[in-house]
Amino acid sequence: VQDIVKDEKILRIAEAHGKTATQVILRWHTQLGSIPIPKAGSLQHQQENIDIFDFELSEKEMEVISSYHREDGRLWNQDPSEYEEF
Structure with missing residues (x-):
């Protein structure tokens, strides 16, 4: 997860x-x-995490972010042997 927050495309979307x-x-x-x-370990990060409801990503931005995936084909790092959706 840490790598994606340093990605150039993600940073451009964030800046926009x-x-x-x-x-x-x-x-x-x-x-x-x-x-x-x-x-989030700090109050500042907790506040940043809550402050996501005053903007909306465009369809194109959503597609850019959704295009990231792992080599094994999993998206969101969900291992079927460990992950179960209720």
Whole structure:
């Protein structure tokens, strides 16, 4: 996950919205209908994680972020032997 927040495409999307890369990724999850559970050790990061509801990613931006995947074909790092959706 840490690598994606340093990615040039993600950083451009973040800059266009005046947000951090982490906020963009959290917004992407939210727009997909997922419920992200971010980890934040500081009050500042907790506040940043909440501040994702005043912008919306375009369809193109959503596609750019969704295009990232692992070599094994899994998206979101979900290992079927360990992951179960209820």
